[in-house]
Amino acid sequence: MLSLRSCKVSDECIDKILSGCPILESLKLYFCDELRVLDVRMSQRLRTLEIDRNIWVPGPTQIVAPQIHCLRLSNSQLPCTFVDVSSLTEASLDICFCSLEDLKADFLQVMLLKMLDKLQKCLVKLLQNSPELKKLTVRTMDSGTIQETYIDDYLNSRGLNPDQCWSSEARAFKNVYRWDVESKHVASFMELMLKSAKTLEKMVVMLKGYLERRRFEELLEMVPMLSHNNNNVSIVLSS
Structure with missing residues (x-):
């Protein structure tokens, strides 16, 4: 299992990290706000993906993970596109809305x-x-x-x-x-x-x-x- 919390990692950086973890089965990302396209296809053994996003910052906005079976996406206000999660058998989506300003x-x-x-x-x-x-x-x-x-x-x-x-x-x-x-x-x-x-x-x-x-x-x-x-x-x- 690999867990990253409050890390300023780009798409290219996470690609390099995953390329060095060929047997990784579980990936947890907490507030990694600079991610945009999370493509984990190179991690063929990855089965569980857990993402906790900052409600005011996108990261990631697209997920490409055809091999994962379990997805947990929490604290998500801004859009996130599931480009490919075709093997998904379990999903937990926590979608919220929060505003510090008066609504007009x-x-x-x-x-x-x-x-x-x-x-x-x-x-x-x-x-x-x-x-x-x-x-x-x-x-x-x-x-x-x-x-x-x-x-x-x-x-x-x-x-x-x-x-x-x-x-x-x-x-x-x-x-x-x-x-x-x-x-x-x-x-x-x-x-x-x-x-x-x-x-x-x-x-x-x-x-x-x-x-x-x-x-x-x-x-x-x-x-x-x-x-x-x-x-x-x-x-x-x-x-």
Whole structure:
């Protein structure tokens, strides 16, 4: 395993380092902000890649790693393109947004439309481009949200039609608060994931108390049908 932390290494420098580590199996990069294109193809034995980025500095913006099986990308605000991760079987993406300045309306509009255009299909594309994926684990977490009605009001104030801005996928899972979650919401999300991951053999859904007992039992009753409709994938629920 090789771990680099807060190192000012360029693309050329990391290439030289990797060329001297022919049997390297795990690479961890923490805040290596000068990296732009991380190409690890020369490290044929590399299987695990872990990157913790600075939220205000790109590095790296592109990842070329067709041989890795496990990818962990944390603290990522700026874009990062997966050029080739075709052997990936496990991925953990921690995408955040942080601003030290007051948000202005125009900035909110631009950010919102970009999110609607690009991010709503991120999970589907990730699953569709993971042909070797066998197991998918879904965990719930507490997080603040902007109510859907506020976003619709804002779009209307800018002369935009909310029904045209929201995609069908986004509408299906729009701002469901923890106390409003029903079994059908979780089942719909699971169905979307299952249909996108064609090679999946097992799905683990860890709800951590998101569903009250009655709704959890309702979801349990839906599991056989979800499994049957999606190549008999093994589905495990945890409350």
